[in-house]
Amino acid sequence: xxxxxxxxxxxxxxxxxxxxxxxxxxxxxxxxxxxxxxxxxxxxxxxxxxxxxxxxxxxxxxxxxxxxxxxxxxxxxxxxxxxxxxxxxxxxxxxxxxxxxxxxxxxxxxxxxxxxxxxxxxxxxxxxxxxxxxxxxxxxxxxxxxxxxxxxxxxxxxxxxxxxxxxxxxxxxxxxxxxxxxxxxxxxxxxxxxxxxxxxxxxxxxxxxxxxxxxxxxxxxxxxxxxxxxxxxxxxxxxxxxxxxxxxxxxxxxxxxxxxxxxxxxxxxxxxxxxxxxxxxxxxxxxxxxxxxxxxxxxxxxxxxxxxxxxxxxxxxxxxxxxxxxxxxxxxxxxxxxxxxxxxxxxxxxxxxxxxxxxxxxxxxxxxxxxxxxxxxxxxxxxxxxxxxxxxxxxxxxxxxxxxxxxxxxxxxxxxxxxxxxxxxxxxxxxxxxxxxxxxxxxxxxxxxxxxxxxxxxxxxxxxxxxxxxxx
Amino acid sequence: xxxxxxxxxxxxxxxxxxxxxxxxxxxxxxxxxxxxxxxxxxxxxxxxxxxxxxxxxxxxxxxxxxxxxxxxxxxxxxxxxxxxxxxxxxxxxxxxxxxxxxxxxxxxxxxxxxxxxxxxxxxxxxxxxxxxxxxxxxxxxxxxxxxxxxxxxxxxxxxxxxxxxxxxxxxxxxxxxxxxxxxxxxxxxxxxxxxxxxxxxxxxxxxxxxxxxxxxxxxxxxxxxxxxxxxxxxxxxxxxxxxxxxxxxxxxxxxxxxxxxxxxxxxxxxxxxxxxxxxxxxxxxxxxxxxxxxxxxxxxxxxxxxxxxxxxxxxxxxxxxxxxxxxxxxxxxxxxxxxxxxxxxxxxxxxxxxxxxxxxxxxxxxxxxxxxxxxxxxxxxxxxxxxxxxxxxxxxxxxxxxxxxxxxxxxxxxxxxxxxxxxxxxxxxxxxxxxxxxxxxxxxxxxxxxxxxxxxxxxxxxxxxxxxxxxx
Numbered sequence: 001x002x003x004x005x006x007x008x009x010x011x012x013x014x015x016x017x018x019x020x021x022x023x024x025x026x027x028x029x030x031x032x033x034x035x036x037x038x039x040x041x042x043x044x045x046x047x048x049x050x051x052x053x054x055x056x057x058x059x060x061x062x063x064x065x066x067x068x069x070x071x072x073x074x075x076x077x078x079x080x081x082x083x084x085x086x087x088x089x090x091x092x093x094x095x096x097x098x099x100x101x102x103x104x105x106x107x108x109x110x111x112x113x114x115x116x117x118x119x120x121x122x123x124x125x126x127x128x129x130x131x132x133x134x135x136x137x138x139x140x141x142x143x144x145x146x147x148x149x150x151x152x153x154x155x156x157x158x159x160x161x162x163x164x165x166x167x168x169x170x171x172x173x174x175x176x177x178x179x180x181x182x183x184x185x186x187x188x189x190x191x192x193x194x195x196x197x198x199x200x201x202x203x204x205x206x207x208x209x210x211x212x213x214x215x216x217x218x219x220x221x222x223x224x225x226x227x228x229x230x231x232x233x234x235x236x237x238x239x240x241x242x243x244x245x246x247x248x249x250x251x252x253x254x255x256x257x258x259x260x261x262x263x264x265x266x267x268x269x270x271x272x273x274x275x276x277x278x279x280x281x282x283x284x285x286x287x288x289x290x291x292x293x294x295x296x297x298x299x300x301x302x303x304x305x306x307x308x309x310x311x312x313x314x315x316x317x318x319x320x321x322x323x324x325x326x327x328x329x330x331x332x333x334x335x336x337x338x339x340x341x342x343x344x345x346x347x348x349x350x351x352x353x354x355x356x357x358x359x360x361x362x363x364x365x366x367x368x369x370x371x372x373x374x375x376x377x378x379x380x381x382x383x384x385x386x387x388x389x390x391x392x393x394x395x396x397x398x399x400x401x402x403x404x405x406x407x408x409x410x411x412x413x414x415x416x417x418x419x420x421x422x423x424x425x426x427x428x429x430x431x432x433x434x435x436x437x438x439x440x441x442x443x444x445x446x447x448x449x450x451x452x453x454x455x456x457x458x459x460x461x462x463x464x465x466x467x468x469x470x471x472x
Numbered sequence: 473x474x475x476x477x478x479x480x481x482x483x484x485x486x487x488x489x490x491x492x493x494x495x496x497x498x499x500x501x502x503x504x505x506x507x508x509x510x511x512x513x514x515x516x517x518x519x520x521x522x523x524x525x526x527x528x529x530x531x532x533x534x535x536x537x538x539x540x541x542x543x544x545x546x547x548x549x550x551x552x553x554x555x556x557x558x559x560x561x562x563x564x565x566x567x568x569x570x571x572x573x574x575x576x577x578x579x580x581x582x583x584x585x586x587x588x589x590x591x592x593x594x595x596x597x598x599x600x601x602x603x604x605x606x607x608x609x610x611x612x613x614x615x616x617x618x619x620x621x622x623x624x625x626x627x628x629x630x631x632x633x634x635x636x637x638x639x640x641x642x643x644x645x646x647x648x649x650x651x652x653x654x655x656x657x658x659x660x661x662x663x664x665x666x667x668x669x670x671x672x673x674x675x676x677x678x679x680x681x682x683x684x685x686x687x688x689x690x691x692x693x694x695x696x697x698x699x700x701x702x703x704x705x706x707x708x709x710x711x712x713x714x715x716x717x718x719x720x721x722x723x724x725x726x727x728x729x730x731x732x733x734x735x736x737x738x739x740x741x742x743x744x745x746x747x748x749x750x751x752x753x754x755x756x757x758x759x760x761x762x763x764x765x766x767x768x769x770x771x772x773x774x775x776x777x778x779x780x781x782x783x784x785x786x787x788x789x790x791x792x793x794x795x796x797x798x799x800x801x802x803x804x805x806x807x808x809x810x811x812x813x814x815x816x817x818x819x820x821x822x823x824x825x826x827x828x829x830x831x832x833x834x835x836x837x838x839x840x841x842x843x844x845x846x847x848x849x850x851x852x853x854x855x856x857x858x859x860x861x862x863x864x865x866x867x868x869x870x871x872x873x874x875x876x877x878x879x880x881x882x883x884x885x886x887x888x889x890x891x892x893x894x895x896x897x898x899x900x901x902x903x904x905x906x907x908x909x910x911x912x913x914x915x916x917x918x919x920x921x922x923x924x925x926x927x928x929x930x931x932x933x934x935x936x937x938x939x940x941x942x943x944x
Contacts, residue, residue, distance in 0.1 A: 112904070126922065227703070231703035235916070420937075421938065422941065423943070424940070424943060426589065434591055436939060437591065437939055464922045465924065467894070468893075469893060470896040
């Protein structure tokens, strides 16, 4: 716990010189002594006050934009354009929630007149929430990302465990929040920023009595560990883990040449942009056997000119390379990779070609490969596709490219059983922050199919209801 | 699994002659072969069709009312009046849900015009639900109780594990459902009725792939077992367990004689009606020390003339007697019991008197005693009450009797953290089926503070959302 750790600079392929130090052990005692009072104080704000607080937070974040941009790009290796998009999305999400909670129905009442009883049901914060920063969205799914914003909007205190590889970005964003709390004369324990490069603080806080829910974006292994910890507590708590997904894309038969080319171009970008480090990256593309070769050629042609980018850190890179090799070496899989000369942790895209009967024999190919990689798989019939959907686990998305006005109803019916979002004639990347968004899906895409991690409805993860029954 | 079992006749203190046989093992294979098709078929009904189906169910239930009344009273020992109330409540709940789902917002849509993308988010059934019949509500929380109705209203198939002590009642109600399914030409696997007198079928179905959620009303031990089973699945599923509760009642200081007498009379009925076999039975009554003796006398006076009733079955009776003795024997607890001559499993009410400092030293006194028993505990100050609320686990209810227009805000603030419902100047028994009801609370009152087991909002336990994103 005492040793410092460093972040990585993916573009330069070097470790940063600055040391970050894990939050010291005594922080836990301070937090335990203060969290109940902090939660009371913060929950006592009216929705309008919370909305104003969130708006002030957005202002303070905007003021630090340039310094955040610098360290964000340094630590993540992501581009300026990507920073701009992610920063704007984060800023917009704060404002969206500030607006949403002002119109939210925090209380409904009714009266049984003949019995002279008044009932009112109030929506209340669940309590303090533990949020784990993700690796692939240093802003939008991290320190002041969707989980934190939804929790704060609900009236919950937050403990944010920073992703160690974005310790600098996270600390800067945390300072914006601390500053806003100070302006509002609110307890600094309304938002606690903890740092380490191990599982220590995550597992410690996951088991703390005052923590009432956990938000997580990351691997199935990480998410499941938290779910198991939370379920084993004397008082189990809900975990909202948004985990891995294969995001199958089905291309219906009989696409004309132009359409197939367009689809290939869209998918190439979805696979390759930011080194494919998205939970919604399409990982499996199903093409009818007669068009499979043609589609693969178009996809490879679309990928060829795309400039390589580095991955987020050496560990993700190593895992990507290992998983890619694992699938490539499977029986019945043909390998194509980017042939460019690449250095450091710049990602080498890969496309594996196979057919459905072979795919079904390789369980590891049905698990996410995080990075710029996809399987192009040929199918013979609708029946074959149905067999596949039947054995696939939960998915964040399923996409269908089709010429028909209505996609095949059997496919749709199966798709809506296993996926949280179904995309018709579009790619799964680029999740919109909307009231109609559902970002989640059956396990293992997420820990609970009933909740979205994106959009205003995500506040429901962190609220509870209490009935007040008054006999007049 | 092959041996038959019998139900008990509490009023006659004898085992019934009829043998009930556990559902045979091969049923599981039949169910596995049919459940996906049944779920597809039932989920394909429109909300209006489901509403009509529920209304037909209500009609069929009404037609069997007399035969159900007979076996209900025989198996539960509960009165005709109680049957009438519970039957009516069950019937009304079916009609309420039939009505509710017709007005429910099953889909919301929006369009990003500049991008030509249409989003629509649909509310869909989660999948098949396992429901365990409770012991204390042979109708309203059993075969066609709140969980089953909410699941059917949501579009979910149900596997109902009957409570063995109401095997006859449960089978009759199940026949009404089977008959309605037949009228509608729906698969009999839309509703499956399974029977045993062990944990076999509950634990088997809790781990079945096609089961997507569990509804349970009963003990903390039983609920936690199911939660642990569900959390250990390869794909964990949510459990909605409504478990034990102490339901503390706080009587504010300075009640006048008349008010104190009224409170005592209301509480005597709440403790004693139907042998106190309610999850909302008040189990701990906190009275300011100056009025504690007076209140206890009034309570004992109110209890004295109430006619004893039998408990539901010998096992509940034995547990009640053991738990009652356990609390009576604790240091600092004074014992008063019904002195009448009672036979069989007729319940002997008990009141334990103590003071708050002693209560805090006896952890087992802070757990529910299921049956006609309550602790009358004197307190010195608000601070003492706050100490108690701080160490109490989750509660279904907290009641406050007060002369003030607004109850003490510190108490209220603490109460809403640990209880799902707060009652001002009323008793916790008699849960109303309303849109503003919240029947649940933090663990261990329920498995998830965010969901109610009663009222139309309880449908949210069994629905999920899927986003359909169409690129035009």
